[in-house]
Amino acid sequence: xxxxxxxxxxxxxxxxxxxxxxxxxxxxxxxxxxxxxxxxxxxxxxxxxxxxxxxxxxxxxxxxxxxxxxxxxxxxxxxxxxxxxxxxxxxxxxxxxxxxxxxxxxxxxxxxxxxxxxxxxxxxxxxxxxxxxxxxxxxxxxxxxxxxxxxxxxxxxxxxxxxxxxxxxxxxxxxxxxxxxxxxxxxxxxxxxxxxxxxxxxxxxxxxxxxxxxxxxxxxxxxxxxxxxxxxxxxxxxxxxxxxx
Ligand code: BV8
Ligand code: ZN
Numbered sequence: 001x002x003x004x005x006x007x008x009x010x011x012x013x014x015x016x017x018x019x020x021x022x023x024x025x026x027x028x029x030x031x032x033x034x035x036x037x038x039x040x041x042x043x044x045x046x047x048x049x050x051x052x053x054x055x056x057x058x059x060x061x062x063x064x065x066x067x068x069x070x071x072x073x074x075x076x077x078x079x080x081x082x083x084x085x086x087x088x089x090x091x092x093x094x095x096x097x098x099x100x101x102x103x104x105x106x107x108x109x110x111x112x113x114x115x116x117x118x119x120x121x122x123x124x125x126x127x128x129x130x131x132x133x134x135x136x137x138x139x140x141x142x143x144x145x146x147x148x149x150x151x152x153x154x155x156x157x158x159x160x161x162x163x164x165x166x167x168x169x170x171x172x173x174x175x176x177x178x179x180x181x182x183x184x185x186x187x188x189x190x191x192x193x194x195x196x197x198x199x200x201x202x203x204x205x206x207x208x209x210x211x212x213x214x215x216x217x218x219x220x221x222x223x224x225x226x227x228x229x230x231x232x233x234x235x236x237x238x239x240x241x242x243x244x245x
Contacts (some may be wrong), residue, residue, distance in 0.1 A: 001232065003239035004223055007180075010206055011240040015179035016094040018171075019085060020196050021229075024185020024211060026105050028079040028230040031072065035187050036213070050158045055127075059151060063140040066154045070121055073103045081184070081229035082109035084237050096178070098171045100186060100193050102156045115167050115174075117193050123155035168192060175199040184210040184229050188217040 011017070023033035034041050044065065048054050055062045078086075086109040089095050097106055097114045102121040106114045124133040128150025136144045136152055144152050157163050172195075175181060181200035188194045197217050201207045209221040210232045218224055225232035 001225060001227055001235055003236050006206060007208060007223055007236065008240050010180045011088075011092070011236070013179075014092055014094065016096075016174070016177055017092060017180040017182070018096045018098060018174050018178045018196070018200060018205075019182040019184060020171075020175075020186060020193065021085075021097065021099045021101060021106070021184045022186025022188075022193075023101060024187075025081045025229045026076075026079075026101055026103050027185065028081065028228055029076040029105060031076055031103055031105075033185075035189070046159060050156075051160055052127075052158050055153055055158070056151075059143055059153075060140040063138055063143065063154075066121060066156075067138060067140065073105075073121060076105075078105045078109035079230045081233045082106055082111070084233035086110035088237055094178075096171075096174045098174070098193075098196065100190065115171050117157070117163050117167050117171060119154070119156035119164070121154055121156055124152050125155040126150040127153050163192065171196055172199060175205075176203045178203075178205050180208070181205045182208045182210065183215075183217055183221070184233070186211070186215070188215045 027033050033039050049062055049065045082105050085097055089111050097111050099106055099114055099116060100118050102119055104120055104122050124136060125131065126133055126146035126148060129146060129148045131146055133146060133152045146152065175196040176199050178200055181197055183197045197207055201220055207221045208223045209217055210225045210229045212226055212228055
């Protein structure tokens with residue numbers, strides 16, 4: 001795997017850089033992705049688990065699914081893909097991590113001000129008034145309710161739900177303003193997150209994709225690393241650090 005001179009030059013110039021991540025960056029930590037051969041959506045139907053109506057129809061089932069994923073995520077560690085992005089954040093002054101993931105692994109790897117487009121599985125909130133309900137233990141058979149009477153739900157964005165306004169607006173602004181955009185470990189199928197790489201490209205950014213498989217974005221990328229992010233990200237950053245030393 002070669003890193004182009006253009007990419008190393010851009011990173012060494014400390015230009016405005018956005019990294020959009022998806023479930024693929026957490027795959028090497030042992031967190032299942034959604035699509036692809038062993039994806040979550042092969043075992044579970046998102047319409048039954050990741051929509052507001054599914055939750056109101058069967059909150060116990062949806063909570064059991066999220067508790068299963070919380071338990072799984074609590075047992076894994078960030079991988080070199082996450083750690084490399086955290087290290088890049090310490091050296092680059094304009095690096096913005098925008099994630100579709102809800103697994104908190106970027107933060108656990110040391111990245112700060114991560115933009116969470118789809119929420120965070122470790123947080124709860126009230127379905128009615130959105131109050132954070134952090135202090136509650138979740139028993140699917142006896143779900144706590146908010147003071148306002150609302151049900152407690154995971155603080156994640158389900159299909160058909162708007163993304164947190166500040167998060168998507170900031171992400172769109174940073175994508176439009178950046179000189180370098182990485183799309184790492186995402187199938188680039190879920191909107192409006194999947195619009196971000198094209199917003200960057202249309203505004204003149206150099207577009208890099210890191211994904212072992214081709215996606216709808218691949219034909220538009222200026223540079224493609226068809227490899228796991230846990231290998232490609234350290235290699236890219238090493239090429240930059242090596243040259244500048
Ligand atoms: C919304 C919940 C307003 C959290 C998820 C056009 C415009 C706007 C909306 C839409 C539109 N068209 C359709 C829509 C509706 C919908 C949508 O986009 N549907 C898609 C499927 C067509 N969007 C929405 O509903 C969004 N809301 O827009 O509201 C609205 C509403 C209705 C109509 C119009 C407007 C809300 C989207 C968020 C949904 N929430 N999950 C949770 O429980 O996790 S979706 C789910 O997919 C996750 O959030 C995930 O982050 C997201 C994207 O998946 P990826 O992260 O890309 O993961 P995936 O498995 O797909 O791919 C993994 C990739 O990694 C693969 O390519 C693989 O090759 C690669 N990989 C594997 N191993 C590695 C690797 N890469 C690197 N290294 C490795 N080792
Ligand atoms: Zn409430």
